[in-house]
Amino acid sequence: MAAASAPPAAERLVRISRIAGRYLVFDIDDVVYIRRCHGVCAVLTGTMPQNPTQNLFLGLPVELQAEEAKLLVDMGVAYVADELADHLARLSDPAFEPARRTYREHLRQLRKTAQQAFEEEKARVAALHADKRGGKKNKESKKKQPAGVEAASAEPESSAAASGPAAQAETPSLFDDDVPPPPPPQPQKQKPSILPGVTPSTSFPLTATPPSPASSAPADSIPASVAPSYALLTYLNSRGYYTTPGLRFGGRLSVYPGDPFRYHAHYLANGYGWDEPVPMLDVVTSGRLGTAVKKGFLFGAERPKAAAEEGEEGGKDKGENVRVFCVEWAGM
Amino acid sequence: MPLDDDDNPSLAPSEINLMTAAPSHGGSAAAASAADEQMTAEELLEDEGGSAAQDFRAFATALQHRKNQFRKEPGVSAQTIRRGEKDFESHGTRAQADALEQSRAAMRDVLSYVRVHTVPSGPGASSGKVGGNPVRGWYFPGWWEGFEEVEEEEEAVVVKGEDGEKKEKKPYGWIRERVVVLEGSSTASQALGRAVTGQAKDRPARGKDWLLPEEALYLVERGSLDLWWPFKPLEEIFPPDGTVDAQDPGEEEETEVDEYEFGIPLSLQAAYALLIGDDGERGKISLQKFQVYSNLKRCGYNVLRAPPLPKPPAQSPSSPASRQTLWQWLTSRLASPPQHPPYGPLVRPGLYRSYVPIYRQMALISRHSPSSSTSTPSFQIHFHVWKSAQKWTKLRHPPPDFRLAVLDAQQTFVPSLREIGALLDSSPADRGNPQWAGHPGRMYARLKHGSRNVLLAVVDHGVINYMRFAEGSGFVEEPLYGRFDAAVAKGGVAPKKGGGRNNGRGGVVRGGKGKGRGRGRGR
Numbered sequence: 056m057a058a059a060s061a062p063p064a065a066e067r068l069v070r071i072s073r074i075a076g077r078y079l080v081f082d083i084d085d086v087v088y089i090r091r092c093h094g095v096c097a098v099l100t101g102t103m104p105q106n107p108t109q110n111l112f113l114g115l116p117v118e119l120q121a122e123e124a125k126l127l128v129d130m131g132v133a134y135v136a137d138e139l140a141d142h143l144a145r146l147s148d149p150a151f152e153p154a155r156r157t158y159r160e161h162l163r164q165l166r167k168t169a170q171q172a173f174e175e176e177k178a179r180v181a182a183l184h185a186d187k188r189g190g191k192k193n194k195e196s197k198k199k200q201p202a203g204v205e206a207a208s209a210e211p212e213s214s215a216a217a218s219g220p221a222a223q224a225e226t227p228s229l230f231d232d233d234v235p236p237p238p239p240p241q242p243q244k245q246k247p248s249i250l251p252g253v254t255p256s257t258s259f260p261l262t263a264t265p266p267s268p269a270s271s272a273p274a275d276s277i278p279a280s281v282a283p284s285y286a287l288l289t290y291l292n293s294r295g296y297y298t299t300p301g302l303r304f305g306g307r308l309s310v311y312p313g314d315p316f317r318y319h320a321h322y323l324a325n326g327y328g329w330d331e332p333v334p335m336l337d338v339v340t341s342g343r344l345g346t347a348v349k350k351g352f353l354f355g356a357e358r359p360k361a362a363a364e365e366g367e368e369g370g371k372d373k374g375e376n377v378r379v380f381c382v383e384w385a386g387m
Numbered sequence: 388m389p390l391d392d393d394d395n396p397s398l399a400p401s402e403i404n405l406m407t408a409a410p411s412h413g414g415s416a417a418a419a420s421a422a423d424e425q426m427t428a429e430e431l432l433e434d435e436g437g438s439a440a441q442d443f444r445a446f447a448t449a450l451q452h453r454k455n456q457f458r459k460e461p462g463v464s465a466q467t468i469r470r471g472e473k474d475f476e477s478h479g480t481r482a483q484a485d486a487l488e489q490s491r492a493a494m495r496d497v498l499s500y501v502r503v504h505t506v507p508s509g510p511g512a513s514s515g516k517v518g519g520n521p522v523r524g525w526y527f528p529g530w531w532e533g534f535e536e537v538e539e540e541e542e543a544v545v546v547k548g549e550d551g552e553k554k555e556k557k558p559y560g561w562i563r564e565r566v567v568v569l570e571g572s573s574t575a576s577q578a579l580g581r582a583v584t585g586q587a588k589d590r591p592a593r594g595k596d597w598l599l600p601e602e603a604l605y606l607v608e609r610g611s612l613d614l615w616w617p618f619k620p621l622e623e624i625f626p627p628d629g630t631v632d633a634q635d636p637g638e639e640e641e642t643e644v645d646e647y648e649f650g651i652p653l654s655l656q657a658a659y660a661l662l663i664g665d666d667g668e669r670g671k672i673s674l675q676k677f678q679v680y681s682n683l684k685r686c687g688y689n690v691l692r693a694p695p696l697p698k699p700p701a702q703s704p705s706s707p708a709s710r711q712t713l714w715q716w717l718t719s720r721l722a723s724p725p726q727h728p729p730y731g732p733l734v735r736p737g738l739y740r741s742y743v744p745i746y747r748q749m750a751l752i753s754r755h756s757p758s759s760s761t762s763t764p765s766f767q768i769h770f771h772v773w774k775s776a777q778k779w780t781k782l783r784h785p786p787p788d789f790r791l792a793v794l795d796a797q798q799t800f801v802p803s804l805r806e807i808g809a810l811l812d813s814s815p816a817d818r819g820n821p822q823w824a825g826h827p828g829r830m831y832a833r834l835k836h837g838s839r840n841v842l843l844a845v846v847d848h849g850v851i852n853y854m855r856f857a858e859g860s861g862f863v864e865e866p867l868y869g870r871f872d873a874a875v876a877k878g879g880v881a882p883k884k885g886g887g888r889n890n891g892r893g894g895v896v897r898g899g900k901g902k903g904r905g906r907g908r909g910r
Contacts, residue, residue, distance in 0.1 A: 075674060077674045081659075100849035102685060108687065112497070158651065254502040255654045300796075317473060
């Protein structure tokens with residue numbers, strides 16, 4: 056499974072949208088990729104269109120902290136795009152007419168696929184009803200249906216990375232052989248009926264171009280103010296820890312030993328400057344707070360470059376220069 | 388978690404408010420609060436992690452997400468989704484790896500859903516199948532740029548005072564900020580958007596609803612709005628003389644070539660790019676504010692942008708004065724302390740038959756009285772929030788239940804006294820539920836609510852935390868010493884109506900008339 060999606064991932068360059076100084080990722084494949092391969096899970100912030108009246112499960116976009124954006128850019132797996140300027144140019148500049156055309160074509164394709172999916176669904180439901188009316192057959196079809204569901208939900212996993220919408224929409228028909236094949240009604244229906252509208256998550260073909268120096272903001276445009284916690288984040292990330300914003304537990308970061316899908320956070324973490332005095336009270340409060348939520352309080356700092364002469368080469372392994380400590384309330 | 392625990396149903400048997408139980412915030416507590424209460428505190432703390440609850444597998448199964456990425460199964464309530472089990476750390480088993488993999492795959496499945504809008508009025512269209520009521524919106528950022536909105540707020544107050552509710556003014560409309568025009572109307576436009584009235588007849592798109600950036604983005608995100616980028620000016624898309632029917636979507640889309648002549652649909656990414664901006668940018672909203680807005684909307688609250696601060700003078704000082712109740716008058720009498728000589732005993736020697744006069748003499752420190760200053764605060768109230776209610780509409784609604792300011796967790800410091808004071812000053816006095824007034828059992832509810840309060844929504848990269856700052860002048864208005872006399876009175880005389888907790892009011896009167904029996908032995 057992991058192996059299946061790794062190869063395309065290797066050359067993937069994640070587009071980080073910078074909008075008003077915030078860093079967002081809109082492409083689900085990008086989100087999955089950075090989560091799986093680079094240990095950046097960040098926070099899902101959007102409303103889930105399937106079920107928009109709950110706050111438990113949220114959808115795209117994912118908001119990255121500035122540190123995380125910088126980390127990904129420094130690792131060379133992502134680039135930052137100034138989304139507003141890019142979109143304005145591509146939407147209104149005549150020079151980008153071809154891009155717009157491909158975008159429209161892409162949309163049309165999506166809409167056709169959607170239409171097709173609806174038709175299939177309709178046909179399937181109709182078939183189900185017909186079966187029910189048929190009497191005894193219904194038991195059989197009911198049994199078949201869950202099997203089909205499982206198969207379909209398993210399918211995208213294996214073909215996840217590569218499959219476009221078309222591929223996904225077609226897969227079910229492979230499994231539901233006993234359902235009357237939907238294709239026949241399509242040719243007749245498609246022309247008279249109106250294609251449904253579609254709002255894709257990304258402006259994919261419109262802004263698909265890989266980073267050109269002009270459109271993508273340089274990596275160092277990410278504010279340097281992130282420094283202290285950036286070093287800590289790099290350190291933790293290089294050791295396989297996942298981090299999320301620390302607001303929930305009262306630190307700068309919450310640190311997980313693996314994907315937060317599976318594990319509880321172990322630490323709440325704060326980054327400091329190397330020579331920055333750390334108020335004792337901070338240690339006590341955070342330490343007690345961490346213990347109260349069954350976590351350790353972790354704090355660390357990076358030794359400045361001058362002191363540690365290893366320099367630029369150690370860029371990948373920045374953890375070299377970071378010292379961290381963990382405080383737990385002894386409760387004696 | 389309800390925003391206002393004053394309304395906790397368990398505390399208020401008289402009015403059980405179903406609305407407060409349902410909406411909740413944060414990543415965690417969307418499930419029934421009843422379920423939450425059963426959890427131990429520890430579990431809850433762990434669970435506050437929010438992400439702890441993000442088991443997409445459960446969600447995917449609940450959605451019965453099958454077959455294709457366009458399918459939407461409406462009506463899954465959060466209660467049906469069980470919380471996922473998590474491990475402490477990796478133990479290298481395949482079961483664990485599989486579970487993780489399933490979670491990831493489920494997330495991918497669920498999130499690769501593509502928002503589809505069925506055509507609402509197409510002949511034989513599969514409308515209603517996908518649910519919702521899709522509309523098309525057009526992005527015209529410059530249309531209202533030069534619009535001068537008349538400040539209606541102040542007049543409204545005056546008018547209401549004179550001839551009641553007869554001539555009701557509309558709430559402030561933020562017309563200049565409105566950038567998306569709706570084609571047709573939908574159920575959503577009952578609560579969102581605003582049609583600009585008083586326009587010339589030949590004005591294009593007359594009577595159409597215009598959306599604020601957050602409203603448009605929220606609708607796009609929940610799949611209820613198809614946002615388009617126009618290639619043609621507004622006049623052509625919405626001809627002024629009401630020949631809009633020529634644009635009837637059905638006709639337009641009959642010929643596929645023509646379809647994108649007027650513009651193209653925007654993606655979610657594009658919508659974010661166009662509608663999210665820096666603070667104070669016209670026609671945009673900052674990401675933090677939008678996140679709070681949509682969080683509240685998802686919870687079911689009604690949210691409107693707070694009107695701008697009123698122009699300096701008058702208005703507020705007059706209203707408290709005119710609304711002075713007997714209670715306020717009494718407390719103001721309480722508040723004016725007797726003159727103290729520069730030396731000598733604090734409590735003048737004499738014969739005291741109740742505690743009240745003694746305590747009143749001991750009140751040396753003048754109390755803080757809520758004022759409404761006109762200085763522009765560095766913190767501002769951004770949203771007015773209402774609990775969801777049947778009769779609420781975007782144009783006619785009661786005063787907001789909550790006033791809310793949005794802060795960034797990483798860039799803001801704890802507000803100073805002056806800042807929070809200014810923030811409170813910009814909100815009118817609000818003593819909470821009128822049923823609480825004078826009710827002995829609700830004293831702590833009153834104290835907690837304060838004489839007015841403000842909610843702060845602290846946003847840390849998409850994680851939101853709500854806090855309430857209440858102005859606690861209530862402590863002065865809830866003197867406890869009245870009880871002492873009451874207790875004494877109860878000891879001797881038959882208990883009066885209202886009993887022991889007649890806080891101060893009864894005490895003052897009784898003390899003044901000397902009805903208190905003897906010198907009590909305390910309580």
